Amino acid sequence: MNLDFTSVLPSLPFILQGLGVTLQIVCLAGILGFLLGIILSLCKISKMKLLNWLANAYTSVFRGTPLILQLMIIYFGSPQVLGFQIEGVTAAIIGFALNSAAYISEIIRAGIQAIDKGQQEAAMALGVPYRPTMINIILPQAMKNILPALMNEFITLTKESALVTTIGVMDVMRRAYQVGANQYQFMEPLLLAGIIYYILVTILTFLGKLVEGRLRSSD
Amino acid sequence: MIKVEKLHKSFGKNEVLKGISTQINNGEVVAIIGPSGSGKSTFLRCINKLEEPTNGKIWIKDEDITDRQTDILKVRQNVGMVFQHFHLFPHMTVLENLTYAPLKVKKITKSEAEKNAMKLLEKVGLAVKAQEYPNKLSGGQKQRVAIARALAMNPEIMLFDEPTSALDPEMVKEVLDVMKTLAHSGMTMAIVTHEMGFAREVADRVLFLDGGVLVEDAPPNEFFSNPKSSRAQDFLQKVL
Ligand SMILES: Nc1ncnc2c1ncn2[C@@H]1O[C@H](COP(=O)(O)OP(=O)(O)OP(=O)(O)O)[C@@H](O)[C@H]1O
Numbered sequence: 262m263n264l265d266f267t268s269v270l271p272s273l274p275f276i277l278q279g280l281g282v283t284l285q286i287v288c289l290a291g292i293l294g295f296l297l298g299i300i301l302s303l304c305k306i307s308k309m310k311l312l313n314w315l316a317n318a319y320t321s322v323f324r325g326t327p328l329i330l331q332l333m334i335i336y337f338g339s340p341q342v343l344g345f346q347i348e349g350v351t352a353a354i355i356g357f358a359l360n361s362a363a364y365i366s367e368i369i370r371a372g373i374q375a376i377d378k379g380q381q382e383a384a385m386a387l388g389v390p391y392r393p394t395m396i397n398i399i400l401p402q403a404m405k406n407i408l409p410a411l412m413n414e415f416i417t418l419t420k421e422s423a424l425v426t427t428i429g430v431m432d433v434m435r436r437a438y439q440v441g442a443n444q445y446q447f448m449e450p451l452l453l454a455g456i457i458y459y460i461l462v463t464i465l466t467f468l469g470k471l472v473e474g475r476l477r478s479s480d
Numbered sequence: 481m482i483k484v485e486k487l488h489k490s491f492g493k494n495e496v497l498k499g500i501s502t503q504i505n506n507g508e509v510v511a512i513i514g515p516s517g518s519g520k521s522t523f524l525r526c527i528n529k530l531e532e533p534t535n536g537k538i539w540i541k542d543e544d545i546t547d548r549q550t551d552i553l554k555v556r557q558n559v560g561m562v563f564q565h566f567h568l569f570p571h572m573t574v575l576e577n578l579t580y581a582p583l584k585v586k587k588i589t590k591s592e593a594e595k596n597a598m599k600l601l602e603k604v605g606l607a608v609k610a611q612e613y614p615n616k617l618s619g620g621q622k623q624r625v626a627i628a629r630a631l632a633m634n635p636e637i638m639l640f641d642e643p644t645s646a647l648d649p650e651m652v653k654e655v656l657d658v659m660k661t662l663a664h665s666g667m668t669m670a671i672v673t674h675e676m677g678f679a680r681e682v683a684d685r686v687l688f689l690d691g692g693v694l695v696e697d698a699p700p701n702e703f704f705s706n707p708k709s710s711r712a713q714d715f716l717q718k719v720l
């Protein structure tokens with residue numbers, strides 16, 4: 262095997278430009294997925310059977326089908342459903358947000374249910390309504406269990422974001438692939454992309470450890 | 481005043497309370513005793529609707545809390561509860577534990593809430609711990625904070641579910657002392673307890689529950705020295 266990076270390195274800035282898109286998708290989808298995940302998890306622990314059922318059905322569908330299928334349905338299906346073609350980046354953000362919400366809702370549900378029932382009862386006995394009880398008492402405590410798993414989900418999201426290549430989004434992955442196609446030399450640009458992803462994930466992992474350490478020291 | 485009429489509570493097919501009727505007057509201190517599983521906690525938890533009664537009626541002051549129209553949150557503000565396992569909010573300081581509900585629910589100012597909280601902490605002898613987190617406290621201290629937290633809502637009624645059962649023996653007294661002071665201050669109290677000495681000394685009345693039935697309702701002297709039912713006699717023989 263002979264690797265030759267000299268002809269590929271000039272394309273590195275071109276590949277790196279994809280970072281913007283990758284980060285945009287990961288951040289926006291992560292935030293939206295988190296918010297939707299909270300709502301879904303509250304539906305799951307609600308006393309209303311219909312909400313339980315809806316949230317569980319949602320999770321089941323999004324976990325039970327390939328992510329790439331979900332992306333393609335949103336992207337290629339948009340003209341039929343919405344009457345116009347949505348942009349690849351938008352489709353990617355929506356797709357990843359909806360998908361990660363399913364996983365995040367499970368993480369949050371488990372985190373909430375791990376909190377002693379007595380916490381909620383103590384708040385109830387003081388006459389505190391449901392919503393502030395959740396926001397001020399339950400969720401802050403649940404966060405300690407939730408954050409590490411959430412960080413993992415975020416890392417997964419970062420890696421899986423490479424799937425947007427399939428709907429034409431010019432992310433790191435697709436740019437690396439294009440450089441390869443132009444130069445009939447795939448190994449080097451793909452390796453570069455790999456290094457970029459690896460560095461991203463390493464940074465995220467480091468941030469996760471930092472947050473975890475912070476949480477632990479506040480115990 | 482608490483009035484309970486033909487209170488039934490079932491968990492699925494298991495009928496835990498089988499028609500309990502009683503009344504607790506203003507300023508009265510009532511000890512609720514009975515064997516494990518007799519329904520003492522369930523009875524207490526029905527009074528502030530932590531458990532939904534299956535049947536029967538409960539009035540707190542003049543409000544029927546089994547009526548769906550009744551604002552139960554409002555009623556609970558007036559009924560403090562102290563749990564066996566404290567249930568302090570671990571992510572808040574002692575002071576924040578005391579001020580959280582008054583600030584959230586009563587919408588008073590922060591300085592007012594803190595002033596009131598410090599007064600209560602003083603009362604239970606823990607003013608120096610105001611800025612500590614609960615995990616830095618001993619069991620007895622935690623329970624005293626929990627009592628102060630309930631009092632911070634300025635309730636007229638206090639419910640206690642075995643407040644000293646989770647404590648090391650040497651810490652029982654400090655909690656009972658706080659409760660004694662509270663009883664003497666005229667608070668209406670319903671106390672589930674295994675502390676027979678305390679019940680005898682502090683309670684105005686003893687309710688003896690067995691198998692979900694209110695078997696005896698008598699002043700402590702009468703109950704402890706001369707229990708009428710054989711079930712109460714058996715029970716007292718075991719615990720005294
Ligand atoms: N949430 C619940 N779901 C189902 N059964 C319950 C529930 N809470 C209590 N029970 C049952 O009701 C019965 C009475 O329980 P309760 O806790 O009121 O007894 P207790 O007199 O307080 O006993 P202890 O002295 O052990 O605290 C028990 O048989 C218990 O198993």
Ligand SMILES: [Mg+2]
Nearest residue numbers: 520521522642
């Ligand atoms: Mg009990």
